[in-house]
Amino acid sequence: MVPRPNTCPIAAIPATDEGMAVARAPAIMVLASVILRVRPDKRPEMLAVVDDIVERMRETPTCRRSRLVIDSEDPNLFTLASEWQLDEDAEAFFESREFQTLKSIRLLFREAPVILLDEVQTRTTRLIGDR
Numbered sequence: 637m638v639p640r641p642n643t644c645p646i647a648a649i650p651a652t653d654e655g656m657a658v659a660r661a662p663a664i665m666v667l668a669s670v671i672l673r674v675r676p677d678k679r680p681e682m683l684a685v686v687d688d689i690v691e692r693m694r695e696t697p698t699c700r701r702s703r704l705v706i707d708s709e710d711p712n713l714f715t716l717a718s719e720w721q722l723d724e725d726a727e728a729f730f731e732s733r734e735f736q737t738l739k740s741i742r743l744l745f746r747e748a749p750v751i752l753l754d755e756v757q758t759r760t761t762r763l764i765g766d767r
Contacts, residue, residue: 666723667754670716678744685741692734698725
């Protein structure tokens with residue numbers, strides 16, 4: 637198959653244990669969201685640890701951006717959002733000693749943190765009011 641101009645070739649993924657093969661285009665970027673629901677009385681301690689994690693992410697060469705977002709309805713619900721050029725680097729960071737410090741502060745959370753990984757194929761940027 638010859639790729640058309642301005643398209644990405646489809647990458648074949650090996651068959652799974654169930655015998656199904658999956659095809660997907662190579663990801664341009666990986667968006668990682670770590671959902672953190674902290675106990676209200678432990679918010680300052682959690683913020684200190686997560687601030688260090690965000691700084692370590694920003695020092696990683698293929699992490700394009702990282703930020704901590706507070707939910708507008710629940711001040712104890714946070715999302716640690718990051719954008720990665722390579723999914724392997726994102727996975728490696730989440731397995732790293734720096735990130736695993738979240739395990740050591742498990743008592744600060746109301747529930748276990750969850751990591752969501754999204755592969756982004758395209759992104760459009762528009763200025764507000766340009767339409």
